[in-house]
Amino acid sequence: NAGHSHIDDVGDPEVGEMLAAGFTSSADENLLDSARTMIICVPTPLSDEGGPDLTAVKGAATTIARHLHTGDLVILESTTYPGTTDEVLRPLLEQGSGLVAGVDFHLAFSPERIDPGNPHYGVANTPKIVGGLTPGCAQAAAALYGKFVDQVVQAKGTREAEMAKLLENTYRHVNIALVNEMAVFCHELGIDLWDAIDCAATKPFGFQAFRPGPGVGGHCIPIDPNYLSYKVRSLGYPFRFVELAQEINDRMPRYIVERAQQLLNTHGQALKNAHILLLGVTYKADIADQRET
Ligand SMILES: NC(=O)c1ccc[n+]([C@@H]2O[C@H](COP(=O)([O-])OP(=O)(O)OC[C@H]3O[C@@H](n4cnc5c(N)ncnc54)[C@H](O)[C@@H]3O)[C@@H](O)[C@H]2O)c1
Structure with missing residues (x-):
């Protein structure tokens, strides 16, 4: 007002x-x-x-x-x-x-x-x-x-409209988890996954690029798929894709800490008392939403 x-x-x-x-x-x-x-x-x-x-x-x-x-x-x-x-x-x-x-x-x-x-x-x-x-x-x-x-x-009907939104968010959640899992083993294999994704993204059909990151933030991706897996669990079985994606994305912050620790090690430094600058606190550029960060 x-x-x-x-x-x-x-x-x-x-x-x-x-x-x-x-x-x-x-x-x-x-x-x-x-x-x-x-x-x-x-x-x-x-x-x-x-x-x-x-x-x-x-x-x-x-x-x-x-x-x-x-x-x-x-x-x-x-x-x-x-x-x-x-x-x-x-x-x-x-x-x-x-x-x-x-x-x-x-x-x-x-x-x-x-x-x-x-x-x-x-x-x-x-x-x-x-x-x-x-x-x-x-x-x-x-x-x-x-x-x-x-x-x-x-x-x-209302259920189809509710489901459409969760399909959109679950699609992103699962694909982010896919590249996050790839990022971990590509590092071990000495492969630059970002370059591979850029190459794959030149395909004009059938591929959408998702990029790895230190986990998922904001309201939509980390939370909404849980609403769907909750509903599926009421049927007596799990929504395995969502639960696996959750597990992989949840693991990323710890993985980032491990990588930081290794980098510090190569410089003869301990994680304890190290000064670390975090760039990008929110889940994407130019927004102020710190939920689930
Ligand atoms: N933020 C986004 O980009 C985005 C995108 C897609 C979907 N959504 C969905 O939209 C919904 C709201 O998200 P948001 O980000 O706008 O949340 P928000 O927290 O920014 O805004 C919610 C508003 O609801 C008010 N509120 C809370 N309880 C209330 C009550 N009992 N009666 C009346 N008002 C009440 C709060 O005061 C607040 O102003 C969520 O379900 C979210 O998943 C958000």
């Missing part, structure tokens, strides 16, 4: 434009009574046991339910396991409001796909997936996003 942005990708001039156009932010839940659309984009972290922590999603749903009216549209954007919109959100909204989803109000899931720090792709030119509880719910959500997003893609 003061016109200052604390978000890297949103500048003060953009906030100024929004304020001039009538935007206002508030923590007063009573304002929900005058809203036709409620979008939930609260954190979905892991619990102490490593499973999904949906406290904030449930909290937001309970708040919204107290102010839900006939004809309203509720959209969940937080990354979560398939089934959350239908099995967790819908009952809380229905019980708290006495209304029926898909009949009295619209309910949809639409994954947030923002790539922080990406100068080319923002909310307008990144296709937006929407999955509705009913076709009418999907249409209502698509109509909303269609006002400011170039392309809206309708999923079959």
Whole structure:
């Protein structure tokens, strides 16, 4: 409201434009009574046991339910396991409001796909997936996003939209783990993996380059695939690819310390009391997100 942005990708001039156009932010839940659309984009972290922590999603749903009216549209954007919109959100909204989803109000899931720090792709030119509880719910959500997003893609339902987001993140998680594992043995074999990746990346089809690093950071890659493996475990078996990728990526910080130790050794120095400069504290360049660093 003061016109200052604390978000890297949103500048003060953009906030100024929004304020001039009538935007206002508030923590007063009573304002929900005058809203036709409620979008939930609260954190979905892991619990102490490593499973999904949906406290904030449930909290937001309970708040919204107290102010839900006939004809309203509720959209969940937080990354979560398939089934959350239908099995967790819908009952809380229905019980708290006495209304029926898909009949009295619209309910949809639409994954947030923002790539922080990406100068080319923002909310307008990144296709937006929407999955509705009913076709009418999907249409209502698509109509909303269609006002400011170039392309809206309708999923079959909420579960498919939830799954699409986790597929995207799991794909990256697994491929980062693949090159991280390769980095360890390529070092032993005297192969420059970065050069090999650059060569492979010249193939115009069928290959996407991922590069090794000291582990994974941020919210999406280290956390979101756990939401999916949690859901799969409820079937009685593990999601082996995700769990293996987790294990390999989790090992990287320790590996980096070992390599640093070896380098110091070659200079006759001990790790203890050594002064080490870390370049790049966040998980990628030009962003301030230190979560899971
Ligand atoms: N940051 C990204 O680039 C990104 C990209 C894709 C998906 N996501 C997903 O979006 C979701 C939110 O992530 P984020 O990075 O924006 O988190 P964030 O922590 O930056 O913002 C979450 C906001 O929710 C508010 N909040 C918390 N509990 C609440 C409650 N009970 N009621 C109302 N508001 C509440 C917090 O005050 C905060 O302003 C997560 O599920 C994340 O996985 C984030």
